[in-house]
Amino acid sequence: MEFLTRMEEILLLTVHQLGTEAYxxxxxxxxxxxxxxxxxxxxxxxxxxxxxxxxxxxxxxxESSPERGGRSKKFYKLTRDGLAILRETKALSDSLWADATV
Amino acid sequence: MEFLTRMEEILLLTVHQLGTEAYxxxxxxxxxxxxxxxxxxxxxxxxxxxxxxxxxxxxxxxESSPERGGRSKKFYKLTRDGLAILRETKALSDSLWADATV
DNA sequence: TTATTTCTTCTAAATTATAGAAGAAATAAG
DNA sequence: CTTATTTCTTCTATAATTTAGAAGAAATAA
Structure with a gap:
């Protein structure tokens, strides 16, 4: 399977955490x-x-918001696959650091 | 500060964990x-x-080992900076996942 | 000598990251 | 109205990283 790059991991996680405000x-x-x-x-x-x-x-x-500069936003949300790969990436990260003493 | 890419993180950690057998x-x-x-x-x-x-x-x-195909090995070890940045990368990773529920 | 094994170096191509200029779509100001 | 300003996205070019695998080097075995 393919793992996420660090930036991809950060972005997927951020989108996930921002919920309905992810743009x-x-x-x-x-x-x-x-x-x-x-x-x-x-x-x-x-x-x-x-x-x-x-x-x-x-x-x-x-929708465009009722504020100045209200160009409509492009919202993002994880797909089922996105969520799955995020979980796998966390698992890799965990196993990577599991018995590490740095 | 600059963070490690995932591959760099994996390599530094692996070298660290392999100790004197890292080549x-x-x-x-x-x-x-x-x-x-x-x-x-x-x-x-x-x-x-x-x-x-x-x-x-x-x-x-x-040294070249006394086995067939004994070309001498190039060993690796983390520098002080390498260890420091590895720690910082772990800290980023931890904070990234800190309050995440995926 | 020649073959075989272990290990590293080199190089080219594909992928990913990054900066920032440009463009689009809205409201505010004059 | 017409122009300015704000928010937001698209586009493009360049730099950096990843990856594959051919080639080369250095040793022992046959």
Missing amino acids: GVTIKARVEELLGKSVSVGAIYVPLDRLTKHGLLKTWQG | GVTIKARVEELLGKSVSVGAIYVPLDRLTKHGLLKTWQG
Whole structure:
């Protein structure tokens, strides 16, 4: 089976945790918080697109919000496959560190 | 700070765990065991080289063993920086999964 | 000598990551 | 209205990483 890259792992997990509020801008903000540094929009959207193309994420267009700059948002959610591979990735990570003393 | 890619994480951890027996062939075997699939030699040596160039691993030539095919081995060990970044990567991984329910 | 084994080096191609310019779609301001 | 501003996404080019596997090197065995 194929494992996720670190960025893919971070993005899937972030989308999962953001629930109904997972779209480009909120995802980017959360990733920056996690990594403690700012990232470009490309660093977010390019892998999100790939994950979607690979069937690990699904997307839909939201309504435009009633605020200024209300371009409609593209929301993300894990597919069944996305959730499964995220679990497998966690399992790999766990077994990797299982008996490690660093 | 810069985080490790997944392969770098796996390699550093494997070198660490193999202790005095960490060289190309044993590392490759352990990684294959971890991932549950075979990998090419390039998939091992190329990133090992890069980690060495970046100062996270140090290397030295071992003696040739008294067995057939005894070309001398190139051993690897984590540097102080390598160990530090491995710890930081584990911390990232932990915080990533801290309050995750997948 | 030649074959065989273990191990590493090298190189090319595919994939992934990253930055940031550009574009699209909405409301606010004048 | 018309222009500015804001939020958000798309696009594109480049850099970095991964991967496969051919080739080469260094030893012992036949």
